[in-house]
Amino acid sequence: MTANLAQAYAENGYIVVRNLFNEQEVSRYKEEARKVIDEKQNQGKVGNEGVYVGMAIASPVFKEAAGHPALAEALKTIIGNDVVFLSDKIVYKDAAKDFGSPWHQDHAYWFGSNKVSVWVPLDDATPENGCLRIVPGSHLLGTAHHGGDSSDGLGFINRLNAEEIEAMNVVDMPVSRGDVIIFHDLLYHASYPNTSGRDRWALISTYKDGTKEDPAYSWAGAAFKLS
Ligand SMILES: O=C(O)CCC(=O)C(=O)O
Numbered sequence: 017m018t019a020n021l022a023q024a025y026a027e028n029g030y031i032v033v034r035n036l037f038n039e040q041e042v043s044r045y046k047e048e049a050r051k052v053i054d055e056k057q058n059q060g061k062v063g064n065e066g067v068y069v070g071m072a073i074a075s076p077v078f079k080e081a082a083g084h085p086a087l088a089e090a091l092k093t094i095i096g097n098d099v100v101f102l103s104d105k106i107v108y109k110d111a112a113k114d115f116g117s118p119w120h121q122d123h124a125y126w127f128g129s130n131k132v133s134v135w136v137p138l139d140d141a142t143p144e145n146g147c148l149r150i151v152p153g154s155h156l157l158g159t160a161h162h163g164g165d166s167s168d169g170l171g172f173i174n175r176l177n178a179e180e181i182e183a184m185n186v187v188d189m190p191v192s193r194g195d196v197i198i199f200h201d202l203l204y205h206a207s208y209p210n211t212s213g214r215d216r217w218a219l220i221s222t223y224k225d226g227t228k229e230d231p232a233y234s235w236a237g238a239a240f241k242l243s
Contacts, residue, residue, distance in 0.1 A: 032191060042136075052071060052074045066107060073237045078104055079238060081104075100226040101221065102131065104221040105219075106217065118166075119164070120174050121205075122205075125174060128229075139217050144210075146208050149187065150186070155199075164178060
């Protein structure tokens, strides 16, 4: 099982682990996310961007989620025994905030050693409400030039050329609440806009191999080594 996961990750650049979080845990994370974002909005610290970085800095509930034993076990099969949590964020799309994320590699945002991203749907994710899209195996193509147009005001300053990617083997990644998608930071990925009128909340966390050198990341204020 463990060797299979590691091999699938090496070949495809991602794995899906079903039901890693239970229903109670997912409900708790979504409730806490709403609370943290409401508080930040009331304090005028954030607006209605739909992307909220630093959940584990703001709340012990997210710190606990980041070190969840089942997640730690899955990550160790990929990274090895020295797994370090760096940062997390909530990305939510609702009827009013329905953006799709453009094609990119996460590595373009942080450079340094290759990291692992964990995408945790807090709602069932489908093509209609904004599930992830990926190009399996694209992590083997190395770092790509992110020169795509980012003038639409959505953030996401690092963008691949969408036309080139759409001509590749793009796979939709519908998943249920409680599943996780674990992927390499060079994997080409994007997400659909949310046209469903229903919420699509996701928690996305970043991990690294603690034995690898990296710059002192200012955004990794809640970093810790997983036990
Ligand atoms: O949750 C999404 O819509 C995708 C977000 C994403 O790709 C990212 O933040 O790297």
